[in-house]
Amino acid sequence: MAEIKYEIIETFGKVSENAKGWKKELNLISWNDRQPKYDLRDWDSDxxxxxxxxxxSKEELLELKEILNKMEL
Incomplete structure (x- = not known):
């Protein structure tokens, strides 16, 4: 299996943390030297x-923001 290369460009925040210390984070990440995208996933502590x-993509994130703003939570 090919190795996945990634670089975390910017961390925007932690959404949650589980009992094992893994954190669900929103980050801007470049995957395999490509254009950075917004990324939501669980990460270990390091x-x-x-x-x-x-x-x-930025456009998809903006559309998601619009959807969330319309929701009654």
Missing amino acids: HKKMGKGITL
């Missing part, structure tokens, strides 16, 4: 291991 997540 950002060496990651869980499954979702990546969004």
Whole structure:
């Protein structure tokens, strides 16, 4: 299996943390030297291991923001 290369460009914040110390974070990440995307996923404490997540372009993130703003929570 090919190694995945990533660089965390900016961390925006922690959404949650589980009992094992893994944190669900929103970050701006460049995957395999590509254009950075917004990324929401679980990370271990030193950002060496990651869980499954979702990546969004700026346009997709703005659309998600609009949807969330319309929701009654």
